Amino acid sequence: MTDAPALETVGLGKRWRSARGDVDAVVDVTLTVPRGAFVVVTGPSGGGKTTLLSLLVALERPTSGRVRVDGADLAAASEAERSRVRRRVGFAFQGAPQVRRLPVWENVTLALVPTGVGAAARRARALEVLGRVGLAALVDERPERLSGGELQRVALARALVTAPPVLVADEPTSNLDRASAAAVLGVLREEHARGTTVLVATHDLALLALATATYAMEAGRLRATGASPDGAAR
Amino acid sequence: MTAARPAAARWLALGRSGAGAVLLHPLRSVVTVACVVAVLLPWLAGLAIAHGLRDQARDAVRFGPDLLVEGERLGRPAPVPLEAVATIRALPGVTDVVPRVVGEIRLGRDDVSAVLLGVPLDRLPAGTTLVRGRLPAPGASHELVVGAALARRLALDVGAKLPPFYRNDAGERVSTVVGVFASDLPVWSGHLVLTSIETASTVFAQRGLASSLGVTVPRAAREDVRRAIARLPALGPDDGHGPVRARVLSREDAGALLPAQVLQREGVFTLHWLLAFAVGLPLVLVTSGAGLAERRRETALLKAVGWGTDDVLLRALAESLLLAVGAAALAVLLAAAWLGPLRAAGLGAVYLPGVEPDAVVDVPWRLAPVPVLLATGIAVVLVTVGSLLSTWRAASTPPAEVLR
């Protein structure tokens, strides 16, 4: 298990069925993300980045190919096993969906509820991760009162709350002003420095500076665009 | 942080989350509770009345005669000649025989139905707290005690004069109301008119006859006396139309009849309720899906952050149980309020023909544990089935499909 890559796909494909016919969102993607890597996937909107990330974090089942997270084959996994995988992978959603009427701290710590962590401990943990993304003051606020940028950072805090070994983020700096984007970059850098495997889909070229490997995704196909033998970005 | 905690802590946390979900969807919670209450309330109230009636019916049997003797002609009930009193009293084992007249009369311009009960006045106690006013005096004629509902309907009070309400070749008499039954007596007192057996015979122009004879017999001799009465060739002298045969009903027979009668009403009520249930079930299923789009999104988010399907279902179960138990308890409390302080307003007349919509006589009721537990079980099934079904379907959809 310890030797297995953090994330691995072989011949991964996802086809959507729609009224206008089938759409291949992900086509034959083979990708290996070693432990401790910082991988950045770029590409135009509609290129398949979000679908690829959804497959990697077990939010979707692939149409073809295999996905392995920490060595666990998601294609063959039961729903319970896929849930366990989701708990080991922090995922910051694009659009940052929240449960309305729940305060920020409860939204951030949703993943901890089934583990039996008490409310007081969850709130303390929420304060800690919200502090890292600069939102400690909003711990008791309702999501509907937050700006798009603040929601984006809340989503990142929620991904960090279980201290996952793998962090996947979809456009984590979109909708953010320069200062907030810098704060998010700082958090991602810290996580990587701690040994967390990070995979980010983004348009933000600033993130390329942190990458150990970069890929471009277009029309569902993934293409390596850069990596250095010592793990530094190109 | 994510280390596995004891199962109890997990259940507690999911239960707390489920309790919170009641407030997360206030409209759904309120509509669900309202639907369950609407289905359960009439049923609980109806069954409570059935149980209250059964209690009173048992008293009617317990204080009735050991043997009830009626006449029979052409296979139908017929009056009993009063000569039979002496005949039956002479049978070995018989300790007492009391004749009485029971029949329907119509009073007032609206022909209000009443039950005229004539008894030997020397059998009545000198005083009673059951009546406002007094009982008919022995030897007096055309003195009446009327039920509270009847008195209210006809605006009668103690001392009121009742113009002749019957046709009789022997002449007609003005009757006097000397007493009014209290309102907290059994429902059958409401339209009762109690008088002497002589007055009742005059009203029906059937002198020398009684509706039935109440026979007092020690238990050991009851069966022998019953057989002896049934074997009597005739209950009185031949009036030219052939003998009047005896029909005998024991207290045990009556005891079997009375609950069946109340159960008949209970059965009809249950039938009505089943129809309401048939309508209520899809209603609850629909309401459990109220705000479904938001719930689907919420469930998808929970699944996306690592909740298992069982976690999501446990949370929904906790939410449903709280809603169901709360709704069932609310239905019980509302039923008690409806039957108690509100005196079964609107329900008494539906359940008991003859009870005024603004009932003067108290409708008896008793909320028994079994129907209440049954109601709670039904509420739990109704709410959890709808909720768990929709939650399971939401939890089975890939989260990305919903969150996209």
Add this chain to the structure above:
Amino acid sequence: MSGRGPAIVVAVVVALAGGAATVVATCAPRAPGAAARSEAFQALVGGVGGGPATTMARCARAFDPRLDDACAFRTHPTPAGGAYCAHGLAGLPDR
């Protein structure tokens, strides 16, 4: 769901259930006063009534089943062990 919300929900449900249990506990046994009045009345009149109607307007049996134990209008079974009688249909008031 935040703060005291779940606790308040549970408290309200427990209070409702406790209230209902209290009502059932106090109502389930017949009130002694009501029983005494009912018994005194039946003792006075020698046992009257017992049926699901307060008058004999529809049939004597509905007022007191002992008055006509061979009523031709009874009965067909209904759920919960009850029976159906044409006179009792829909429980219409007899006015």
